[in-house]
Amino acid sequence: MDQKLLDILVCPVSKAPVELNRETNELICRTSGLAYPIRDDIPVMLESEARTLTAEERLPEKK
Amino acid sequence: MSDKKQDTTHFGYQEVPVDEKVKRVADVFHSVAGKYDLMNDLMSGGIHRLWKRLTIEQSGARAGMQVLDIAGGTGDLTRKFSRLVGPSGKVVLADINDSMLKVGRDKLINAGAAGNIEYVQANAECLPFADNTFDIITIAFGLRNVTDKDAALRSMQRVLKPGGKLMVLEFSKTDNPLLTKAYDFYSFNILPQMGKLIADDAESYRYLAESIRMHPDQETLKQMMNDAGFVGCRYQNMTGGVVALHTGIKP
DSSP, X not given: OOXXXXXXXXXXXXXXXXXXXXXXXXXXXXXXXXXXXXXXXXXXXXXXXXXEOOHHHHSOOOO | OOXXXXXXXXXXXXXXXXXXXXXXXXXXXXXXXXXXXXXXXXXXXXXXXXXXXXXXXXXXXXXXXXXXXXXXXXXXXXHHHHHHHTTTSEEEEEESOHHHHHHHHHHHHHTTOOSSEEEEEOOGGGOOBOTTOEEEEEEESOGGGOSOHHHHHHHHHHHEEEEEEEEEEEEOOOOOHHHHHHHHHIIXXXXXXXXXXXXXXXXXXXXXXXHHHHSOOHHHHHXXXXXXXXXXXXXXXXXXXXXXXXXXXXX
């Protein structure tokens, strides 16, 4: 996914920046706790299509 | 404004629950996506190309700009913007409907437009972009299908840069009674027949004609843009008001 696009994408619910999870191929917002799928290389930034993150997933990334 | 809204909205001339409108509009566009360009040419006699060209000419797009084409469908405006903003600029084609986005992407790739175009599936009412991102936003023949138009206009205002321009190209109200009569006959008699013959889908094209009649007229839309925080709002009728181009600036 293009970095310049990632730079301007935000969660449509919280308006916070999203981060790319390469493993699940999702765009993640820890503020709203939602994960947006990327289908056919197109980010699907719809609340209705988003998955709710688990409590563990919502924790900040560990080193 | 945020009071628990009336639970129904219009889908063409029918009253339907708000949630259902989203689904029904989606069905219309899943159904017409493959034949969308052909139908546009046939229904408008090719004039839609002229309307879009006038929009581009008035956009002031130039190299390096960031453009958002909302409800960009099959990418007519995106392709022209892509050329104007060049490799240092960017065009984001956003649509709520994945069928339309995919048809648009295939078409743009076939036309050799690539490199500075990004695709995002998004709802105009809550755009997934950072504040103050775009120099120009266009929504051509899309606002009519949005359930909460005021929310959409506020969302566009948020993601525009200060000084950035919103351009709304949409069917509007004709002012000449004779033209209105001919246009109504065309819309409610000929158009659904064409939809039936060519796309085997009279219902979708009946929705099109009805949704055009339900859309706010020129002055109402201009006021809605003012209310959403745009300044210098004005409009220009094309083809006797069949279509109007509204523009407004984010202060």
